[in-house]
Amino acid sequence: MKLEIKNIHKSFSGKQILHDVSFTVTTGKAMGFLGRNGAGKTTTIRALMDVFKADAGHFVLDGKPFDPRKFNIGYLPEERGMYAKEKILNQLVYFAELRGIKKAAAKASGEYWLKRFELDYAKNHKLETLSKGNQQKVQIAQALIGDPDILIFDEPFSGLDPVNSQVLKDVIREKIAEGKLVIFSSHQMTYVEEFCDEITLIEKGRIILSGNLDEIKNELGKSKIRLKSLNFDNGELKEKLMHMAQGLDISQDKHSLIIHLPENNNLSNFLRQCLSAGIDIELISPYQPSLTDIFIWKVGEEHA
């Protein structure tokens, strides 16, 4: 399946929220949909799910107009809640029925996921009797009921302990492998990097980056290298390099210096220069930015 979000515009009370938002999601690859708070992620998702109509643009699935009512979409919103005083299985079935799943199927699926999340003992308990982490698992279960074709997870790991996080990771990997269409959003970039082959970055209602994550990393990491010395600390090394070669753009992280080589220089040449300058090399490698770096750079560019 290929879901295309095409040229979506949306405004509220005269204020434009989404400006020509376009990106594509395909099955078998999770899409990391990233953005700062208030960037327009939730508005895009709500427009996709037909909570309200976009002012312009289309949602297209495999070349045909996308009607969310015809699909089972499992949605886990970032700000989420369920009925505290209702029995867990009852409300899981209720939410599933509202999405068009038959009662018997919803019940069977609800019981399966509660068992999978080791909460089957609590199926007839009220939600408020569970701990916060277990309540989160129930919320995740409601998104998975009925084997949805499309899964949208927004901060799914929030509130989960490491053991439960691992359970959820296994579920997400399973769904990706099953060929489901998965849209994943989180501010914890390590999770996004772990699951997502594709990313789309939205800022102030505009898509500022979209594509394959590895390709983006390679592109943004081009002409950059990591360097660490045995006989100089990072500060001294930076000074040495500044004297050694003109036009070097040097930054650093906790691991090493990050050097942006100018166009008139290359890795081999630079290595020779370092050795000539008496620098004993501990580490030299091509640099790949982390998703956090990419996020900060790109969003920073938008604000510049």
Add this chain to the structure above:
Amino acid sequence: MHNIFKVFAFELKSILSKKSIIITTAIISIVLLIATTIPTILQMFDNGEENPQPTDKISLMGSGIVIANEAITLAELEIFFRDITIYDSESEVRKALNDEKIVQAYIITSPTAFTTIVVNRDLYSNASFPIRNALTQLQIRRNLIELDLDPIAVSQAYNVNISVNEIVIGKDASDSFLIAYVLMFAVYMLVIMYGAMVSTSVAREKDNRTMELLITSTKPDALIIGKVLANGLAGVLQFGFVMIIGVIGIFVNRVNYPGELLSMVLGGLRFDSLLVFLIFTFFGYLLYLFIYASLGSLVSKMEDVSSSVAPITLLFIAAYVIASLGLQMPEIMLVKIGSYVPFTAILAMPVRYFLTAVSWLELAVSLTLMTLTAWLFARISIDIYRLGSLNYGNKMSFVKALKLIREDKRK
């Protein structure tokens, strides 16, 4: 359409299984059953005791008398009163008042003058009446004797019994008053309780973010309609159950009810009056529930619900006040106008119809206004709910929400 029913079924089951609903229904039913059984209980106690001798004398228990200037004799007082306590002076009787041994004191200064001293006087106090009546009777007697007239003969001449037969061809307000009051009060409680319940339910869904799952699972229209119908029916079931318990209690104990009381209870039970009551209650109840639900959607925090629904609650209280006036004076202009304005007609028109003549034309006009208003406000409420369910932040006013909806429709 399907989802309206799913929401309705879920909400109704949720409300009816709440402990607070079950317990309050049980308590009110038990209290009502006991209340309707009181005549039977009193009858049982009366049957076990000797009937006390009837007496025309009024008891002056709790009162103190000072006879000054030999204005009157104790024997004369004993013609009219029993349990008489005489004090020697005003100061003594004032002390007894201050010590709360008595609640009122009479200082009789002459055959035609006396002073009443009470600790507190309420609006309906008639503390002076018994003594005034007694002194009047005594003075008339003296005047007749002075005129050489026989007081007994004069009293017999005054003792005329006129037989009266009243026929009411329209409505007898005395028959319908009690039933009109009970039904009016029941509808008042129904709207206040279940209006608050539906607005709180909506606000809670926004507060704890359940709304985020709901609006992405189904259309907001299904949510509000299902919720309003569920709360509406739950209220009717709860109040209906309590009413049935009351009716059963009255029916089982009816033989022990005084005839006048039974006439007051049953006299107003006319099919047409009950039909008018049911129709106006149905539309008015839905009108208010829709508005309450939409106001609940305009807040994001539970603590803002009460301020959001305050205006509509005040409006309904005004409807109650107008209808209460109608119980006493169903023909006054305020009540007549109130029986046409849909927000007040829910109570005012049934009260008017129970107690006085209302033409079919008046009913038809009022009902048409009521149904159109209920439909219009249901539509507006659905639009407001749709808007409110997506908005978080500060409480939005009803007027601002209407403006936003109008702008949205223009787009």
